[in-house]
């Protein structure tokens with residue numbers, strides 16, 4: 001008895017889109033199904049390393065295409081890992097990433113323009129559904145390796161699918177496409193029940209697949225004599241033969257000039273499940289050592305939906321002497337380069353290497369190091385040679401790369417050379433720390449930065465005033481990850497990296513600093529009683545009050561001490577559900593501001609004047625607002641401002 005299930009809303013919308021697709025490269029459905037089959041074979045091979053009972057089933061791993069022109073079907077089968085009943089529901093019946101805003105957005109875009117389709121399918125791992133571009137009914141029969149029962153999934157893509165028990169001789173999966181009939185005005189129509197069409201599509205998209213893609217082909221033959229002529233009386237006979245449609249050549253081992261760009265692109269799509277072309281690829285060999293390997297790496301152009309998800313697929317496929325060992329091998333590449341896809345083929349590792357050994361394997365560590373170096377060098381080169389392209393790349397992946405600054409601080413100098421930041425030097429350009437150093441003022445000895453929620457907010461922060469006056473550049477860091485790496489990185493090329501909103505400010509030459517310090521000190525002594533009063537009034541919110549030369553036009557700002565959490569980081573941590581205590585900061589006042597001058601005058605005349613305490617509150621509120629913070633008592637603040645305005649009229 002077949003059980004029927006409804007598709008979830010988004011799956012239904014997506015299928016509807018596929019069924020009515022006007023996308024012109026429908027042939028890529030075959031690439032997707034072959035890719036799935038190849039992954040299933042990989043998985044079986046990998047599992048058999050640790051599961052003896054599966055070993056016999058890995059003897060003749062292959063993919064088979066069976067076109068049937070009469071019945072208008074195409075079957076794609078593999079003898080890979082297969083799926084259980086529940087796995088079919090989980091993997092084929094639902095779209096894991098549906099329900100996200102991003103998904104709906106792409107769905108909408110794909111609906112509008114036919115070229116939006118690849119992005120949609122690629123980003124959300126729904127390659128299987130692309131079958132509905134060419135088929136009006138799809139059956140899938142699968143038997144999980146090691147199990148007896150097979151299951152048949154079936155759907156016409158319209159709202160529901162059914163599952164029932166079925167039988168299948170070996171482990172693995174076959175997908176039976178009931179091909180759509182030709183629509184007379186569809187000039188893109190390709191008949192996928194034709195051998196030659198299949199041969200062509202496989203060659204184009206899947207030539208490098210590491211397992212034979214077989215197809216039974218009919219050939220007529222006739223017995224011939226030595227000169228090649230048909231023998232007298234010989235009759236033509238039809239023989240059916242297995243043809244292997246792909247060359248299975250390991251693309252990474254072929255000389256680069258012999259591989260076309262198209263081939264590299266298709267290979268990337270095969271291993272990454274990304275439907276977009278890669279931005280760049282790097283093919284290199286490490287030879288002549290006891291750790292020989294070849295590697296083909298790809299930098300994507302667009303991030304996958306799961307770049308920031310904790311259990312995203314990451315890593316590189318590992319081969320040993322051309323034999324596939326495992327995909328998504330995390331030990332081959334640091335986490336902060338998790339968007340890099342590709343292959344490593346080692347000559348030196350043992351074939352029975354397991355996931356457990358990998359982590360501690362010396363050879364793997366060395367490969368990881370050299371891959372990391374190669375990627376960082378490539379990034380740096382791209383930055384130097386094609387800055388515009390690199391900036392576009394950086395805006396997509398920069399936040400991930402910057403994780404490296406604290407996850408692997410040992411590499412940070414090399415990494416910094418690839419990192420771009422915005423700064424007060426330009427409203428839109430991006431700069432490296434190296435470029436910052438070149439522009440540093442002769443009397444400047446530190447690299448300054450300011451972190452915050454957005455450029456707009458921090459750009460107007462009072463913390464920057466003194467820097468502006470001195471003509472010092474400040475890096476403006478607005479990625480959440482910036483709050484983290486700045487905690488771990490204190491230097492670049494022997495120059496201290498310092499927050500513009502932390503600790504006391506020491507700008508200018510030694511002499512200037514001394515002078516400022518002395519002026520502030522004497523002013524502080526003069527205003528001591530007033531400052532004490534302000535501090536008492538604001539005790540709940542602040543740690544101390546001091547005068548500072550940080551501002552020129554603002555009256556007050558809040559600063560953290562070295563090593564303390566910034567308010568932006570506090571907000572980020574709270575938003576992620578962490579329970580962080582409120583850190584009290586120091587209120588800095590600008591003694592040159594006439595407001596403070598006036599306050600002091602009033603204070604000298606009448607220490608008890610209630611206005612002073614009210615002004616203290618307002619100063620604190622202003623300092624918070626100026627840095628984009630939240631007021632503890634917005635309505636109280638408003639009331640006081642309104643009163644002030646009324647009095648001033």
Ligand code: ADP
Pocket residue numbers: 032036037040078080081082083091092124125126127128129172173273
């Ligand atoms: P993707 O391959 O990008 O994950 P698909 O929609 O093509 O997305 O497939 C979804 C999942 O279904 C796969 O990740 C895999 O787990 C499973 N699957 C698809 N085809 C097969 C197959 N031939 N054999 C085993 N599992 C398969």
